Amino acid sequence: MKRLVQGFAAVFIAAFVLMFITHRLNEAEGYGGGKTVTVYNWGDYIDPALIREFEKETGWKVIYQTFDSNEAMMAKIAQGGATFDVAVPSDYAISKMIEEKLLLPLDHRKLPNLRYIEPRFLNLPFDPHNRYSVPYFWGTVGIVYNREMFGGKRMTSWNDLWDPSLRNQILLVDGAREVMGMALNSLGYSLNDTNKAHLQEAKRKLDRLMPNVKAIVGDEIKLLLANEEAAVGVVWSGDAAEIIAENDKLDYVVPKEGSNLWFDNMVIPKTAKNIEGAHAFINFMLDPKHAAQNAEYVGYSTPNRAALRYLPKDIAGDRRFYPDLDSAGHLEVYENLGKHMLAYYNELFLEFKMQQK
Amino acid sequence: MKRTHWWGRVYLLAVFAVMYTPIVYLMYYSFNSGGTMHDFQSFTFKWYRDVLSDDRLLIIVLNTIVIALLSAAVATILGVIGALAIYYVKRQRTKNALLALNNVLIVSPDVIIGASFLLLFTIAGIKLGFTSVLLSHIAFSVPIVVLMVLPKLEEMSPTLIDAARDLGAGPWQVLSGVVLPFLAPSIWAGFFMALTYSLDDFAVTFFVTGNGFSTLSVEIYSRARQGISLSINALSTLLFLFTMLLVIGYYVLSQKGGRMYGIGGRK
Incomplete structure (x- = not known):
């Protein structure tokens, strides 16, 4: 009995010590204290260097989580148990999420970089006037x-x-x-x-x-x-x-x-806690330089017209991925x-x- | 007289080859500088450096271990109490019913358990994260502990308790002085089973994590979905070596100091 008690006490102590270390690590990384933006995105769909840059520039810490299908993402958001400040659903998922009232309207005044987006990628049938979403890739x-x-x-x-x-x-x-x-x-x-x-x-x-x-x-x-x-x-x-x-x-x-x-767009789901940070993140990603860097890393086509200048010629000029839309x-x-x-x-x-x- | 047929050995070798080749393959390419799982280019530690310099990953590894230790310990305590309760049930039918209920939880698919926990936590308003993962891990580990401890209890001779009573032991003394020490090996076995179940659980955890909290298996899954990065191989290799160390440690303990921890040794 004594040995059992000692053994279990040791296990609990070890667990609490580890918990303490984790807590300290979390704080050192800045994940404590509520200054965080939780981004919910497809796997491998952002240049990690951009996240670090965003953190340095704005002081917000990014918690990056991934999903592998629109349906899984919608289920988690509809369920509501977790905080997500920014999500990146595809077009058809957006119209569904709007219908189900899972999205918060965007404040366009906080997204000045929206003007860099190619006009023909705005105001699309799945989200008229971009009330809820901003194009990320297409x-x-x-x-x-x-x-x-x-x-x-x-x-x-x-x-x-x-x-x-x-x-x-x-x-x-x-x-x-x-x-x-x-x-x-x-x-x-x-x-x-x-x-x-x-x-x-x-x-x-x-x-x-x-x-x-x-x-x-x-x-x-x-x-x-x-x-x-x-x-x-x-x-x-x-x-x-x-x-x-x-x-x-x-x-x-x-x-x-x-x-x-098709389009994958950035939205602010109704689970968002940090609306300010979410807008800051979206605006950051809309910056032409950042959009170009991201497009080069991910390999999808950026809807950011101004970003094309920053992309290498062989990418921006590749008609297979940037077809002449006319x-x-x-x-x-x-x-x-x-x-x-x-x-x-x-x-x-x-x-x-x-x-x- | 011991005589092993050569085909017995061949069979054994073949089985081990089938089981270990994928792991060795994965480990081999974790040293590939080429960045893919074909065409080995040259030897590199790059992927290991990537893994070890990743603070977020370190936090996740620690999370995983904390969850495993806590859930296994709590589940063991609950499981032992549960096993004792089942043992002391008088009516055979009730006993069988309770056992069946316990076993259903073991054989039912993880996905269903995970999904039902998600519903439960949503209704109960528990935020997804550390607490939800810990609670669900405790819950699916308890039946395993019960199953490990109960046979040992049945094996225990009732005269042992009668003798203790005869010598004037109260209920608590019987429990702490006789029953629990007798059960110690199976309690530890249950603990370790719960520990491994919790460490490698994916399906249940996948449903109930959230808010930035993640465990290793869920993280490996979401990284593997992103496709080809050999840091996953490096991470898996490290994990494999760690498990090997645990197994070796367990073996050494049970050989030498087994009695100290009540593992193996006495039968």
């Missing part, structure tokens, strides 16, 4: 392909994916809107189409793609393509930039029929199609995924 959905494995040909169209020579060579990203959108675009329809006949037609066309599909995957698509496990992948442009940087035999194309134009009028933003239509998209996509090869 991009497209397109095809990454291995020129050598694709016989040196160039891809230009979604319909190239149906080429019989690509048997078991295509990786698709696991997203209902992305895959259905690709099929709709290949048929010449809008990727926001709500005509059920068109959607059925798209689904039938996808079924014919199945022999070419090797797998439908998540984030690992980057690694698989870079390692040449497959010749072709349908991915978001930012992932494409990363993959191409890893393996220069690969190329990225936004198909000529059209594609999705000629690229076929790029569409996902609209919120409503619960029913979305469920229908998901259902068709699920049927496509579940079928036997």
Whole structure:
């Protein structure tokens, strides 16, 4: 008994000593005392050097947390148990969060750097007049392909994916809107189409793609393509930039029929405690120099017009990732199609995924 | 007479190879200056420097250890009390029912436990963070301790207690002088089981962390999602070596000073 008591006392003492050390470390790092901004962002979606610079410049300490899907992020915010001062949802998630009243309106007077944003990226359908959100990155959905494995040909169209020579060579990203959108675009329809006949037609066309599909995957698509496990992948442009940087035999194309134009925006969720700090952080990220540095690190396209000057020529001039938006009028933003239509998209996509090869 | 067939050894080697190759592979590339998990370029300690200079990571490691120690200790105390309570239940049916309830918690998926804790904490208004993680870890560790301690209790001869009573021991003396010392090995075993469960728990913790509080497994997961940084390999290697040290320490203790800690030794 005595030994047991001694043993457990030792365990408790060790735990409390460690707790004390942690507490001191936290204070030394500045995480105590409430002078913090909690940023909730996608993994690897910011240059860590910028966080340090922000801390030095403003005196706020940043607690950086990450999520891996819009749905997970919305669940945590809706649940309300945790403080998040800034979050970075994608476009369709923003309209949903506005509907569910999960966001606080922005104070534009505290965001003077908003003027650097390319005007055509403002006032978009998912958030009219940018009452709740400010663009962070944007991009497209397109095809990454291995020129050598694709016989040196160039891809230009979604319909190239149906080429019989690509048997078991295509990786698709696991997203209902992305895959259905690709099929709709290949048929010449809008990727926001709500005509059920068109959607059925798209689904039938996808079924014919199945022999070419090797797998439908998540984030690992980057690694698989870079390692040449497959010749072709349908991915978001930012992932494409990363993959191409890893393996220069690969190329990225936004198909000529059209594609999705997506945005990840900074918002202040209703869980925010430090509204002041959140605005300071957003404004800091909107600064052209910081936006340029961030874009260079992350590899996605910045919506900051003034930042383009600070980017190396080979990045800002890369038409694959900074397409000329006037000629690229076929790029569409996902609209919120409503619960029913979305469920229908998901259902068709699920049927496509579940079928036997 | 001892005779081992050569295929027995081959089988053993094959099993160990399957289990350890991925870990060795991961450790090998933690020294790769190339920054990827293929094409080993040259030897470097860069990733280890990255890990060790990361203060936030250090805080998370300490958090993880604090949670593990506290939750294991509290869960052990609760678990021993629970085991005693189940042991002293007279009716066999009630006893079996209680045991079944205990076992359900062990076999039910972590995800469900985590999600239900999240709901509970939300309704109870407990802020996600240190407290919520600690409470949930205690909760899922208690059944494990019960399961470790109860068989030892059943094994205990009732005459032992009768003898103590006969010699004039009161209830407290019986408990502290006879029952608990007899249980000590299984109590420590339960403690260590709870410790390891807490150290490597991911699913439950994932649900109930928040407000900047994080444990190592959750942190490794979110870093791994970001893709290819070998500092994760370095961190995992360090963690693996640390666990090896613990195992070796445990082994040495149970061989030599086992009696001091009541681990192993006596049977």
